[in-house]
Amino acid sequence: MNKANRYSPRLFGLEILGIVIAIIFAMPFYFVFVNSVKSIREILSNAGSLPTKLELMNYVKSWGIMRFPLMFTNSLFITVISIAGLIIISSMAAYRMVRRPHKLNKFLFVLFVSAMVIPFQAIMIPLVQVAQMFGLMDSRIGLIICYFGFGVSLSMFLYHGFIKSIPKEIEESAVVDGCSPYGVFWRIVFPLLKPMTVTIMLLNSLWIWNDFLLPLLVLHQPGIRTIPLAIYSFFGEYTKQWDMALAGLVMGLVPIVVFFLAMQKSIIEGITAGAVKG
Amino acid sequence: MPNKKRFSESVQQLVFVGPATLFFLIIVVLPFFLCIYYGLTDWNGVERNARWVGLSNFQRIFTSDTGFMRSFWFTARYTFVTVILLNLIGFGLALLLTQALKLRNLMRTIFFIPNVIGGLLLGYIWQFIFVNGFVSIGNWTNIKFFQLPWLGTPATGFWALVIVTVWQYAGYLMIIYIASIISVPKEMIEAAKIDGANRWQVLKNITVPMIMPAFTVSLFLAISWCFKVFDVNLSLTGGGPFKSTESLALNIFIEAFTNNRYGLGSAKALIFFVVVATVTIIQVSITKKREVEA
Numbered sequence: 001m002n003k004a005n006r007y008s009p010r011l012f013g014l015e016i017l018g019i020v021i022a023i024i025f026a027m028p029f030y031f032v033f034v035n036s037v038k039s040i041r042e043i044l045s046n047a048g049s050l051p052t053k054l055e056l057m058n059y060v061k062s063w064g065i066m067r068f069p070l071m072f073t074n075s076l077f078i079t080v081i082s083i084a085g086l087i088i089i090s091s092m093a094a095y096r097m098v099r100r101p102h103k104l105n106k107f108l109f110v111l112f113v114s115a116m117v118i119p120f121q122a123i124m125i126p127l128v129q130v131a132q133m134f135g136l137m138d139s140r141i142g143l144i145i146c147y148f149g150f151g152v153s154l155s156m157f158l159y160h161g162f163i164k165s166i167p168k169e170i171e172e173s174a175v176v177d178g179c180s181p182y183g184v185f186w187r188i189v190f191p192l193l194k195p196m197t198v199t200i201m202l203l204n205s206l207w208i209w210n211d212f213l214l215p216l217l218v219l220h221q222p223g224i225r226t227i228p229l230a231i232y233s234f235f236g237e238y239t240k241q242w243d244m245a246l247a248g249l250v251m252g253l254v255p256i257v258v259f260f261l262a263m264q265k266s267i268i269e270g271i272t273a274g275a276v277k278g
Numbered sequence: 279m280p281n282k283k284r285f286s287e288s289v290q291q292l293v294f295v296g297p298a299t300l301f302f303l304i305i306v307v308l309p310f311f312l313c314i315y316y317g318l319t320d321w322n323g324v325e326r327n328a329r330w331v332g333l334s335n336f337q338r339i340f341t342s343d344t345g346f347m348r349s350f351w352f353t354a355r356y357t358f359v360t361v362i363l364l365n366l367i368g369f370g371l372a373l374l375l376t377q378a379l380k381l382r383n384l385m386r387t388i389f390f391i392p393n394v395i396g397g398l399l400l401g402y403i404w405q406f407i408f409v410n411g412f413v414s415i416g417n418w419t420n421i422k423f424f425q426l427p428w429l430g431t432p433a434t435g436f437w438a439l440v441i442v443t444v445w446q447y448a449g450y451l452m453i454i455y456i457a458s459i460i461s462v463p464k465e466m467i468e469a470a471k472i473d474g475a476n477r478w479q480v481l482k483n484i485t486v487p488m489i490m491p492a493f494t495v496s497l498f499l500a501i502s503w504c505f506k507v508f509d510v511n512l513s514l515t516g517g518g519p520f521k522s523t524e525s526l527a528l529n530i531f532i533e534a535f536t537n538n539r540y541g542l543g544s545a546k547a548l549i550f551f552v553v554v555a556t557v558t559i560i561q562v563s564i565t566k567k568r569e570v571e572a
Contacts, residue, residue, distance in 0.1 A: 007378070007380075011377060014374060014379060018374050018379055021374075021389075022385045022388045025445065026388050027407075027411075028411070028445075029391075032406065035410075047406075047410040048411070048415060089301065092297070093294060093295045093297075095294060096294035097295065104291075105291075112298075117555045117559070118310060118551060121527040121530055121531065121547065122310075122313065122548070122551035124309075124547070125534045125540055126308075126312035127309040129312065130304065149301040149305020152298050152301060153302070181286075182293070206394055211396070213508060213509065213531075242410065246406065249403060253395050253399055256395060257394065267394075272453060272454065
């Protein structure tokens with residue numbers, strides 16, 4: 001009785017409105033999926049129609065041209081190693097800065113945080129120079145090191161805020177038990193940071209997986225490209241060949257969409273937490 | 279003994295803070311200072327020696343480089359329009375999804391998905407939609423809107439970029455607004471209703487003032503996304519037609535890596551930095567002030 005009352009005509013109207021907006025939002029995906037299994041003739045004659053015959057060769061062809069498995073592995077390797085490294089270096093730095101807030105560390109903290117206002121495009125030109133100087137060009141490890149540099153500010157900042165809320169007493173009792181400073185951090189403090197570690201992992205994985213401009217500047221050999229780079233060069237070579245291009249786009253977007261659907265709850269929580277702080 | 283302790287402290291400082299600082303200095307700080315230096319030279323990226331030209335790059339940018347000024351105004355207009363639409367739609371969606379709708383979890387997922395896909399891919403997807411998808415909708419419905427040459431004229435190209443950006447980020451702002459709307463105390467709304475306030479009055483006099491911090495955060499995020507737009511711009515319009523939709527970031531990129539004018543590109547990058555940093559600092563200081571008042 002009560003429940004039936006609560007679902008009023010007004011709510012029903014809003015439900016319909018929401019469904020209509022959701023359909024409009026999802027429309028581009030409909031076009032991309034449907035046309036990725038159509039022949040080019042069918043695409044050009046009517047992009048809105050359902051396919052009369054499944055043209056799966058589109059996928060076979062662009063899978064091969066893009067060397068999709070290799071690109072996927074490259075993207076995965078770069079994303080995973082960058083995030084692992086970022087978590088290690090930024091959690092350690094943040095911990096030390098919170099527990100030993102002397103002049104140098106305070107200065108470094110301000111430096112890290114204020115660098116967050118520098119947009120990437122403002123320093124990309126000399127970055128290429130610096131990358132050449134330090135032998136980071138055309139190497140996946142080199143790109144990963146660049147991500148260490150660009151990602152450390154935000155990750156460190158988020159850890160810094162979190163560590164401040166952890167009571168020092170837990171660590172002190174471990175020191176009494178004869179634990180070294182490194183042991184205290186890795187065995188006692190780091191496990192306590194887990195919620196923030198998850199947030200930092202997710203935020204950085206969306207960023208690094210999708211990042212295009214930095215890999216474009218650093219990676220030139222075709223064999224070490226990431227998925228966005230492969231898509232970019234694919235579109236450069238096969239302009240307007242939408243049958244293969246759309247199949248390539250679908251392959252490019254499926255992994256990250258699946259990842260999002262699997263981690264949806266944590267990602268949205270992470271964004272909410274990050275937005276409140278930053 | 280105290281010496282040994284001091285030594286151990288220094289080693290710890292080095293082990294804990296050293297790696298982060300080293301990467302940060304090489305990848306961010308060093309390029310930043312090099313950018314200032316290159317901006318004062320006519321370096322072409324190939325020669326060993328860059329010639330010092332003082333402020334003449336800046337003089338050129340402000341007096342004779344019509345491309346940069348055009349990109350600047352394009353980016354400013356685009357940012358202004360997109361930020362307003364993004365926040366209106368993000369807030370609207372949040373209001374909708376904080377009602378007791380049956381499908382709201384599914385809707386939330388759909389509204390958010392564009393955000394997890396990279397801008398480059400989104401631009402290509404929409405290139406297809408504007409060129410082929412809209413045409414087929416237009417043939418079917420005969421609505422003029424879908425029959426426009428979307429990527430073919432400067433005016434429609436501008437709006438095409440606005441539409442894609444709004445579609446891309448509205449879900450993100452929606453999440454921020456939802457979190458903030460949910461945190462408005464229920465008792466306050468109940469009390470207002472008992473006093474006879476209608477839905478519109480509750481929204482205007484309670485919800486909106488209570489979620490001011492969310493507006494500030496969203497405004498700031500939207501401004502910074504729009505001002506730095508690159509990926510979507512490159513893949514959707516490529517700056518065309520006739521460079522009319524070339525954003526600042528794209529203009530800097532082309533100046534440096536296509537025209538090989540690294541010196542001039544660096545000078546543009548510096549101006550870009552100053553503009554973005556100024557906007558960010560103003561935004562943050564306003565936020566801080568509001569927080570104190572509240």
